[in-house]
Amino acid sequence: MSARTLRLIGWRLIQVVPVIVLATFAVFGLLQLVPGDPAAVIAGETATAERIAQIREMLGLDLPLWQQYLHWLGGAVRGDLSTSLITGLPVIDEVLRRLPNTLLIVFLALILAISIAVPLGILAATHVEGKVDRLVTSIASLGVAVPNFWVGMILVGFFALSLGWFPTTGAASLFEDPGAALRHAALPAIALASSGIAEITRQLRSSLIEVLSSQYVRTLHAKGLSQGAILWKHGLKNVSLTLLTVIGLVFNRTLGATVAIEAVFAIPGTGSLVVTSATNKDFPVVQGVVFVLVLIVIFCNLVIDILYSILDPRMNKK
Missing domain, CATH: 1.10.3720.10 (MetI-like)
Structure with missing residues (x-):
């Protein structure tokens, strides 16, 4: 693999960082527009307001949105996509x-x-x-x-x-x-x-x-x-x-x-996981799926860029 190709890979990897951040931020923001409260879904129809508030505090849903997002993004960088609000299992699994x-x-x-x-x-x-x-x-x-x-x-x-x-x-x-x-x-x-x-x-x-x-x-x-x-x-x-x-x-x-x-x-x-999770207001699962799919798309685009440099030697001269 030529030095030009390695530089291309490095530059593309740098470029994908803001793309990933914007994609996850967009999904996080759009999910907040979905009507309903995940804590109310978990608590059940007969739950009291105090019980719902307790669940919200336990899950961190009472924090400001920017804190919730940064907490999730920090975990995603470490490979931790949080846990499902419904099952309590790790999202990545x-x-x-x-x-x-x-x-x-x-x-x-x-x-x-x-x-x-x-x-x-x-x-x-x-x-x-x-x-x-x-x-x-x-x-x-x-x-x-x-x-x-x-x-x-x-x-x-x-x-x-x-x-x-x-x-x-x-x-x-x-x-x-x-x-x-x-x-x-x-x-x-x-x-x-x-x-x-x-x-x-x-x-x-x-x-x-x-x-x-x-x-x-x-x-x-x-x-x-x-x-x-x-x-x-x-x-x-x-x-x-x-x-x-x-x-x-x-x-x-x-x-x-x-x-x-x-x-x-x-x-x-x-795909079916996203639909089910969105219906149940299980936002960490939706965010985790989107994050993984974004990484796959970015990897695909990186492979195409590398193939460009192989198929068209003129790109290596730029």
Whole structure:
């Protein structure tokens, strides 16, 4: 790894600090706007005002908001994401227990999206205005328009309930039973991949058409290079940065879209954990999940920046 790449990594790590702080602060502030009192939820409907006040004091909810936030942020820096207001268990344990289920369907969806979208984008770009191009463009437009959760419900109804090929709900551990884990994750991953396939296909098609119609490519044609050689050696190389950018964006969107998909398939992942915790006013769990997901997104962006410097040597000269 070059010194330039190491400097890039160091600079990006410095830049992510304010991003993490702003993201956690925004989530903390928005959670305060949610109606209801966590202490009242814990105490129960028949609790007295004195009991609720006692619970608020015990949990530190009577402190000013800025003190609550700084106390939580200080713990997060040390790896302590506080404890659940409902269960009393460490938040980090609950997040790490559910995170593999979420990451499995996200990465499967990303692999599916790339594997399907790249060939479709190439087909469309090399058959501009033809039947293949119109078909691919129509499929991509449909993928953008149709919500992931609707695709998920259709998949459940047909492949799980009617045909019985896949489980309808739940998840399995990839480390304990890989086969069962993949069967449980298949339909959610396909549902998540639908919008990613559409987005990557559209962007790759547009970028590749622009490259293949450039003066540079016409010169290569004049020199006698075949269409296949131009496409694979020059066309895809020139759109690699654009493709990498789109893949990074699709990953981030897919990670966010798991909330709806996990609800459809009843998957015990971080998305369903956020929904349940927000409903129960369990704010430390919500903040912990968001904090971990923000770190994952930042790590993804860092990997993309490193790949930029590898794919485009000109960045190392800046």
